[in-house]
Amino acid sequence: MATLARTRAEHESRLGEQKQRAERAKSLIVLISSHLQQLGYSASADALAAESGVSTYQYEVADNIELLQVLQEYEEYYEMRFARRPRLVRKLGKYSEDVAGPAGALPKIGGRGSSRRASAVAAPSDEPDDGRGGGRRGRTRGEAVGKENAGAGPTRKDAAAEGGKGGGATDASGLAVSGVAHGKAAGAAVEEDPWENRVRKAGLPPTMAANAELRELAGWLQRDMIQRNPNVRWDDIAELGGVKRVLKESLVMPLRYPEYFTGLLKPWKGVLVYGPPGTGKTLLAKAVATECNTTFFNISASSIVSKWRGDSEKLVRVLFELARHYSPSTIFIDEIDALMGSRGDGEHEGSRRMKTELLVQMDGLLSSSEQVFLLAATNLPWELDMALLRRLEKRVYVPFPTATAREWMIRRLLPPERLQSSKNVQVIAERTEGYSGSDITLVCKEAAMRPLRRLLANIDDHPNPHGPPPQPGPITTDDIEAALNAVRPSVSGLVQRYADWEGEFGSE
Ligand SMILES: Nc1ncnc2c1ncn2[C@@H]1O[C@H](COP(=O)(O)OP(=O)(O)OP(=O)(O)O)[C@@H](O)[C@H]1O
Numbered sequence: 001m002a003t004l005a006r007t008r009a010e011h012e013s014r015l016g017e018q019k020q021r022a023e024r025a026k027s028l029i030v031l032i033s034s035h036l037q038q039l040g041y042s043a044s045a046d047a048l049a050a051e052s053g054v055s056t057y058q059y060e061v062a063d064n065i066e067l068l069q070v071l072q073e074y075e076e077y078y079e080m081r082f083a084r085r086p087r088l089v090r091k092l093g094k095y096s097e098d099v100a101g102p103a104g105a106l107p108k109i110g111g112r113g114s115s116r117r118a119s120a121v122a123a124p125s126d127e128p129d130d131g132r133g134g135g136r137r138g139r140t141r142g143e144a145v146g147k148e149n150a151g152a153g154p155t156r157k158d159a160a161a162e163g164g165k166g167g168g169a170t171d172a173s174g175l176a177v178s179g180v181a182h183g184k185a186a187g188a189a190v191e192e193d194p195w196e197n198r199v200r201k202a203g204l205p206p207t208m209a210a211n212a213e214l215r216e217l218a219g220w221l222q223r224d225m226i227q228r229n230p231n232v233r234w235d236d237i238a239e240l241g242g243v244k245r246v247l248k249e250s251l252v253m254p255l256r257y258p259e260y261f262t263g264l265l266k267p268w269k270g271v272l273v274y275g276p277p278g279t280g281k282t283l284l285a286k287a288v289a290t291e292c293n294t295t296f297f298n299i300s301a302s303s304i305v306s307k308w309r310g311d312s313e314k315l316v317r318v319l320f321e322l323a324r325h326y327s328p329s330t331i332f333i334d335e336i337d338a339l340m341g342s343r344g345d346g347e348h349e350g351s352r353r354m355k356t357e358l359l360v361q362m363d364g365l366l367s368s369s370e371q372v373f374l375l376a377a378t379n380l381p382w383e384l385d386m387a388l389l390r391r392l393e394k395r396v397y398v399p400f401p402t403a404t405a406r407e408w409m410i411r412r413l414l415p416p417e418r419l420q421s422s423k424n425v426q427v428i429a430e431r432t433e434g435y436s437g438s439d440i441t442l443v444c445k446e447a448a449m450r451p452l453r454r455l456l457a458n459i460d461d462h463p464n465p466h467g468p469p470p471q472p473g474p475i476t477t478d479d480i481e482a483a484l485n486a487v488r489p490s491v492s493g494l495v496q497r498y499a500d501w502e503g504e505f506g507s508e
Helices: 002-039 042-052 067-082 094-100 114-119 146-150 156-165 194-202 212-225 241-256 281-292 301-307 309-325 349-366 386-391 403-413 423-431 437-458 477-486 495-505
Strands: 270-274 295-300 329-334 372-378 394-397
Touching (some): 212 309, 241 281, 241 372, 241 394, 270 281, 281 295, 281 329, 295 301, 295 309, 309 329, 309 372, 394 495, 403 437, 423 437, 423 477, 437 477
Parallel strands (some): 270 372
């Protein structure tokens, strides 16, 4: 009954999402039509109405809204978040000349090549490295598509949220595919992705395909937990050289050079990264996934516990079975302490069974040569079950950032042209000892927000939509001071405890 109720609730939520998407698509057509009309392209606007089937003449754009403004606000948001302007379109080289016709001619809407063009919207910058570390590096093996899809910034949590919203699209083979193709929902470039390809081709293991309950669990994992190339490079992560080395050695190199990792050197199957919250553990997992090009299961333990409480044992079994089926695979379990805290007397029976299942599955990995790896992250390693700890053969501490790492992060977030004085970078770096990477992001965001707040307090309520938007002033020393006072480090006082635990259980 519980399963039925859940299925019904999910179905209703999917219908709601579909309706919202259809509404959004209609609004977009009306906005584009209005924009075309403003530019005098009324024939194109008529063609758009005819081809889309939206009776644009029945709608008007609501007050204070227009396409240019929507784009402008997106640009401002992006710049505030990622400290650089988004690149909205780019040239397609020879392809563009083939399909676009003479310079200046509007492409036929819905015609050949239009989806390629639309897909380039919101592609991240591909400028060469600008010295702030945010630029693009040359593409390497395994990096094929993610640049277009992922942008430089969105986090796993963002991506998971997108996946959650993505509904339950299934392809002809009954496979849930929308989560595998996050980029599609976002309207980003859609090209063959090696992981997606692998998942599609492999379908479901026959035992799962034949069982409705297991199919449901597999569908959720495929839809919400398999992540496309997360597009985080090692160079996007400040310092942490020792941790990167261990992760490369344990999870990346064995896949690239399996011939070296045999016998005594057979690869580690379980790696634990631990340390204070916000220090980059999830980023590191994404870098592993980007580098290895494995099928990447990005699991948040708390989402398993909250969504599949009663079925979590089965879910764990299905997870590992799918990972084997789509191997090479990396299973990243974030907040593993939520799943595998120490076992106590008052523990719920279902939870006990789920933990036992995870241990059984880990044993299966450790004793096999299958290319399936478990990467687990926790903020509180001392709360982990000892039996699990023994199976996580490599344990690596992810510490708070050093002054140099902090300075590097701040330079990326607050480029010099935003600052009244470039000395402010050092001021923040010196004053943020004991802050995590995510605390530093908050400080920089708060500092950047203050000039914008001043601007918004005095802005004209009816701006000229065609004029250049007013720009916020520079971030002043007072803004930095206020931001440092407003954002305190989210964790303090545990450094010694981490050091003690590392001394006893660490294995770097
Ligand atoms: N070493 C780093 N280099 C660059 N950015 C970092 C680093 N550490 C943290 N950050 C910033 O902090 C944010 C949070 O990092 P992340 O989610 O990887 O931390 P976490 O250790 O997994 O946190 P939690 O334990 O709370 O899940 C990142 O998105 C990034 O902006």
